[in-house]
Amino acid sequence: MKKKERVQREKSEKGVEGITSKTAGLNFQERCPAQSIEEYQCTGNLEADFHEVTALLGLSEIPTVTPRSSALSPSMDKGISGESQTQGPWCSKRQLLVDLETEDPRSAKAVKVFGWKVDETMTKALNKILPSLNNLQTLHFWQADLTTHTLLSLKATLPLCYNLRTVVLEGNPMAEHSYHLLMSEDGNIAHLSLRHNQIGEEGARLIGSALSTTQSANKSLVSLNLAFNSIGDAGAKHIAQGLRLNRSLLCLSLANNHIGDAGAALLAEILSPFPLTHEEVVERRKLKIQRDQSPSLGTDQALSIPSSSSVEQIVSKATKTSSKKKDKSSASQTGSGKKEDPKMAKKMSDTKVQRNRQKPETRDRQPPVMETEDKNNLGLNKSADGGEIVSSLLDPGVQHVGGKMIMPGNTALTSLNLTGNRLTERSLECFCSSLQAQGDGAGLMHLCLNRNAFPPDCKTFLKIQELMVFRDPLNKSSTTQADGQGLVE
Known part of the structure; x- marks a missing residue:
C-alpha cells in the first residue's frame, strides 16, 4: 500500500511540475484568458489587443491591422489650407492603419480608418483599446459611415486619451449634424478637420455655438477645417457669430463653401472692433x-497688466524678507557662541550628500506631455499677470x-482660408478695412482669397496683398525692412 501511495504522489508532482513549466513564461492574462471584453486588460500593443478584443466581441470579419513606421497619409496641414482633395489610400480589404513612433509596437501615434464602416461593435472595440495607447496623438476617420450614436460613444472615450490632439472626421455626412459634439468646452482636441461632410446652415449654426456664446467658449481648439462643405452665406453668419468671443482658434479654413459677399463681410467685420x-x-x-x-x-486687476510701481513694491518686499531671513540664519549660526557638535555636523553633512544624490534624478525627470500642454493651454486663458x-x-x-x-476685434485668428468661394471686390473692401484697423502687430497673418469671383489684378486685392506681405511670416516674396524693433518679413 505504501508503494502505491508513493507512485501516485510522484505522478502528481510530475504533473504539477509540467503545468508550472508551461506557464512559467506567461503573464497573468495568458495564464487566465479573459472570458469577456470587460475582463480583458489591454497591453498597449494595438495589433495584439485588437485581435483579442474583436474575438471577444464575436466579430467574424476582423479588419487587418497594418502598422507603419513612416507612412504617407493625408496631412492635417494640407487640410487646413483646403488645397488638397486627396483623402486616403484605396484598398479593397478592410484594414486599420497604425502609424508608429518607433519600431516598438506599443508606440502607436495615429490610428486611421479609410473607406470601411465603423459600426457600434467596432466602436466598442476601439473604446476599449484607444485609452491604452499612451502615445496616441491622431485619430482619423475617412468615409467610415459614422453615426451620431457612434460619435457620442467615441466622444466619451476621447478624454481618456491624454495625448490625443488631432481628430480628422472627413467624408462622414450625418443627418443630425453632430460634429459640434467634438468641440465641447471641456474637450482636449486642438485640431479638428471636418471636410467633405455636407455641412450646411444647421451644422454651421451648431459649430458656431460650440465656438462661443455669451455664456461659454471653446478654449482648446486651435485649428478648424470646414473646407468642401455647403456652409454658404447663412452658415458663414453663424461661424462669424462664434468667432466674436472665441479667443483660442488660430486657423480656420472655409474653402469651397459657396460663401458670397454677405457671409464674407460678416467674417471680416469681427476682425476689427465691433459693437x-x-x-x-x-x-x-x-x-x-x-x-x-x-x-x-x-x-479689474485680475484682467490688467500690473503697473511698474506695483512690481517695484513686490520686489522690495521680496528683498526685505530675504534679508531678514539671512540675518536670522547668520545670527543662529554665529550668535550662539557655542561649539558645534561633531555628531550633528556629520549627520547634517550626510543628509546634504543624500539630497545632492537625489537632485539629478529630479532634474532628468520630465513632466508628461499632457501636463506640459495643459499648462500651455491654460496660459492662453490667463491675463498678463496670471489672472484667469x-x-x-x-x-x-x-x-x-x-x-x-x-x-x-478678434486678433487671435491668424489664418483664414476662403479659397474657391464667390467673393467679389465688394467683400474685399471689407477685409481691406479690417486689416488696416488691426494694424501690423496683431491679427491675421495669412489670408487666402484665391479662386473667387474677382479678377486677380483688381486694385483691392492687390492692396490686400501688399498689406499681407509684412504680416505673413511664410510669404517668400516678402521684402525685408527695418521697423525700429527688428526685421519684419
Whole structure:
C-alpha cells in the first residue's frame, strides 16, 4: 500500500511540475484568458489587443491591422489650407492603419480608418483599446459611415486619451449634424478637420455655438477645417457669430463653401472692433458683478497688466524678507557662541550628500506631455499677470463710443482660408478695412482669397496683398525692412 501511495504522489508532482513549466513564461492574462471584453486588460500593443478584443466581441470579419513606421497619409496641414482633395489610400480589404513612433509596437501615434464602416461593435472595440495607447496623438476617420450614436460613444472615450490632439472626421455626412459634439468646452482636441461632410446652415449654426456664446467658449481648439462643405452665406453668419468671443482658434479654413459677399463681410467685420449686442452687454454686466463679488478674481486687476510701481513694491518686499531671513540664519549660526557638535555636523553633512544624490534624478525627470500642454493651454486663458480670463466680454479694451460698447476685434485668428468661394471686390473692401484697423502687430497673418469671383489684378486685392506681405511670416516674396524693433518679413 505504501508503494502505491508513493507512485501516485510522484505522478502528481510530475504533473504539477509540467503545468508550472508551461506557464512559467506567461503573464497573468495568458495564464487566465479573459472570458469577456470587460475582463480583458489591454497591453498597449494595438495589433495584439485588437485581435483579442474583436474575438471577444464575436466579430467574424476582423479588419487587418497594418502598422507603419513612416507612412504617407493625408496631412492635417494640407487640410487646413483646403488645397488638397486627396483623402486616403484605396484598398479593397478592410484594414486599420497604425502609424508608429518607433519600431516598438506599443508606440502607436495615429490610428486611421479609410473607406470601411465603423459600426457600434467596432466602436466598442476601439473604446476599449484607444485609452491604452499612451502615445496616441491622431485619430482619423475617412468615409467610415459614422453615426451620431457612434460619435457620442467615441466622444466619451476621447478624454481618456491624454495625448490625443488631432481628430480628422472627413467624408462622414450625418443627418443630425453632430460634429459640434467634438468641440465641447471641456474637450482636449486642438485640431479638428471636418471636410467633405455636407455641412450646411444647421451644422454651421451648431459649430458656431460650440465656438462661443455669451455664456461659454471653446478654449482648446486651435485649428478648424470646414473646407468642401455647403456652409454658404447663412452658415458663414453663424461661424462669424462664434468667432466674436472665441479667443483660442488660430486657423480656420472655409474653402469651397459657396460663401458670397454677405457671409464674407460678416467674417471680416469681427476682425476689427465691433459693437456689442444688447445680450452681450447684459452678460458683460453680470460677469462684472460676479467678478467684483468674487474674492478670488477681485477687481479689474485680475484682467490688467500690473503697473511698474506695483512690481517695484513686490520686489522690495521680496528683498526685505530675504534679508531678514539671512540675518536670522547668520545670527543662529554665529550668535550662539557655542561649539558645534561633531555628531550633528556629520549627520547634517550626510543628509546634504543624500539630497545632492537625489537632485539629478529630479532634474532628468520630465513632466508628461499632457501636463506640459495643459499648462500651455491654460496660459492662453490667463491675463498678463496670471489672472484667469473668465470671458472675453471682460476684455479691458472695451470702450464706450457714441452710446455703444465697442469690443476689440478678434486678433487671435491668424489664418483664414476662403479659397474657391464667390467673393467679389465688394467683400474685399471689407477685409481691406479690417486689416488696416488691426494694424501690423496683431491679427491675421495669412489670408487666402484665391479662386473667387474677382479678377486677380483688381486694385483691392492687390492692396490686400501688399498689406499681407509684412504680416505673413511664410510669404517668400516678402521684402525685408527695418521697423525700429527688428526685421519684419
